Amino acid sequence: MQHKWLKTTEVEVASNKLSFYIETIEVNQLSPLAFFAAGEKKYKGERFFWQNREKTLTIVGLGQAIAFENRLGHQRFDEIEYQWKELTKNIVMEEQEPQPILFGGFTFDPENKESGEWDGFPQSYFTVATFQLIKQHEKTYVSIHLITDQQDSSNLFDELREERDRLIHAAQVKELKTYDKPEILSVHERNKEDYFQAVESVTNLIRNQEADKVVIARSLELEFKDSVSSPQAIYQIMNEQPESFLFGLERKNLLFFGATPERLVKVENQYAYSACVAGSIRRGTTAKEDKWLGEQLLSDSKNLIEHQYVVDMIESTFKKLCAQYKVPKRPKLLKIRDIQHLYTPVEGKLYQDASILQLVKHLHPTPALGGAPRSKALQMIREFEKMNRGLYAGPIGWMDADGNGEFVVAIRSAALIDNKAYLYAGGGIVADSNPMTEYEETLVKFRPMLRALGGQFNE
Ligand SMILES: C=C(O[C@H]1C=CC=C(C(=O)O)[C@@H]1O)C(=O)O
Numbered sequence: 528m529q530h531k532w533l534k535t536t537e538v539e540v541a542s543n544k545l546s547f548y549i550e551t552i553e554v555n556q557l558s559p560l561a562f563f564a565a566g567e568k569k570y571k572g573e574r575f576f577w578q579n580r581e582k583t584l585t586i587v588g589l590g591q592a593i594a595f596e597n598r599l600g601h602q603r604f605d606e607i608e609y610q611w612k613e614l615t616k617n618i619v620m621e622e623q624e625p626q627p628i629l630f631g632g633f634t635f636d637p638e639n640k641e642s643g644e645w646d647g648f649p650q651s652y653f654t655v656a657t658f659q660l661i662k663q664h665e666k667t668y669v670s671i672h673l674i675t676d677q678q679d680s681s682n683l684f685d686e687l688r689e690e691r692d693r694l695i696h697a698a699q700v701k702e703l704k705t706y707d708k709p710e711i712l713s714v715h716e717r718n719k720e721d722y723f724q725a726v727e728s729v730t731n732l733i734r735n736q737e738a739d740k741v742v743i744a745r746s747l748e749l750e751f752k753d754s755v756s757s758p759q760a761i762y763q764i765m766n767e768q769p770e771s772f773l774f775g776l777e778r779k780n781l782l783f784f785g786a787t788p789e790r791l792v793k794v795e796n797q798y799a800y801s802a803c804v805a806g807s808i809r810r811g812t813t814a815k816e817d818k819w820l821g822e823q824l825l826s827d828s829k830n831l832i833e834h835q836y837v838v839d840m841i842e843s844t845f846k847k848l849c850a851q852y853k854v855p856k857r858p859k860l861l862k863i864r865d866i867q868h869l870y871t872p873v874e875g876k877l878y879q880d881a882s883i884l885q886l887v888k889h890l891h892p893t894p895a896l897g898g899a900p901r902s903k904a905l906q907m908i909r910e911f912e913k914m915n916r917g918l919y920a921g922p923i924g925w926m927d928a929d930g931n932g933e934f935v936v937a938i939r940s941a942a943l944i945d946n947k948a949y950l951y952a953g954g955g956i957v958a959d960s961n962p963m964t965e966y967e968e969t970l971v972k973f974r975p976m977l978r979a980l981g982g983q984f985n986e
């Protein structure tokens with residue numbers, strides 16, 4: 528039996544009167560990736576994929592009921608929040624009913640003007656899907672969202688119902704489909720010399736007390752024999768990076784995807800959870816070596832300093848926005864497949880009017896991605912990093928109409944365009960940094976995405 532909810536809500540967006548129709552059904556076991564893949568022909572360029580680290584929540588979107596894009600610099604967070612509130616303010620949901628989700632991301636730095644693979648990409652890009660799948664606590668729901676100014680849209684809605692059934696059927700047929708790894712023709716380290724130069728210049732400026740910490744990143748360009756499809760790319764990270772948050776966001780012919788260990792902020796019923804993740808060392812090849820490396824990291828002053836700037840900044844943000852908050856005194860280790868990090872979780876109870884996007888606005892970029900002090904670090908990144916990060920190191924995630932949601936920091940990520948992929952990785956530069964060690968740290972950070980896309984470094 529299919530459990531069903533159906534509702535219509537009148538809304539007003541930018542002084543247009545619209546109706547927001549929602550129909551949700553519960554479906555038996557359905558693979559979220561197969562549902563994503565079922566949209567390959569019709570919705571390519573308008574899909575998203577999300578899975579939290581605990582694997583208790585997966586969200587897939589196909590098609591766009593509405594899209595919010597803007598290029599408003601620092602105002603971009605408030606604008607998205609305003610548009611989302613306007614769209615959802617009249618919606619009343621039942622307790623068990625899955626909510627419409629706003630999914631998307633903010634680019635790392637709206638002031639970056641370098642051209643490349645991110646040309647034409649807006650500074651904020653969010654959508655509500657026409658077909659939304661939510662898998663939570665072993666139950667799967669598929670919703671149709673239609674937002675329209677047409678008075679009589681019953682025909683249109685009937686067509687969407689047929690389309691939903693077609694998508695579900697196609698996903699059931701493809702349930703167990705597997706995908707090969709792509710075949711790589713070439714791996715090119717872009718602007719390698721510029722990267723070494725940037726690390727050196729920034730280290731000197733930090734030693735001259737022009738800043739405390741600056742994160743410098745670089746990128747790899749991969750060329751494949753054939754075009755790589757989005758389901759193929761997401762399939763590989765799902766198989767290989769189970770301990771991370773997984774995300775994929777399409778816009779036109781670009782898929783931005785990745786497997787990040789780093790939560791920026793999660794909000795659940797007025798409680799906020801963030802994480803300081805900075806300071807890195809590789810995994811050992813034996814349990815003994817791995818433990819030894821972890822202990823080295825926990826007592827290494829360069830990495831502890833790198834980490835502490837992040838803790839101080841996240842703590843000061845929680846102090847502003849929370850009635851109470853907790854920060855452990857010492858970092859722990861966060862171990863993922865290729866790398867271990869210093870990790871300090873932070874949590875707090877938000878003041879009534881503090882929303883998830885306000886937290887994102889204040890937290891981004893933390894010194895794990897930008898540096899300290901923030902504006903000095905951003906200036907240096909603009910001056911020395913010869914690339915455009917696009918969504919890399921930016922906040923990506925979802926929110927619902929109640930203000931609950933989760934944003935991660937989009938690292939360990941890549942932009943995929945047809946038969947090319949651009950992988951990104953960086954690291955925190957402090958006074959004690961050494962260019963070769965930082966370079967090697969980026970090699971470790973590239974490894975998960977490189978492996979997922981069929982490549983490896985010969986080390
Ligand atoms: C900037 C990245 O990682 C950040 C997150 C964890 C550890 C980091 C580090 O040790 O440098 C970075 O701050 C990246 O993976 O591209």
Ligand SMILES: [Mg+2]
Pocket residue numbers: 805806807833954955968
């Ligand atoms: Mg580091």
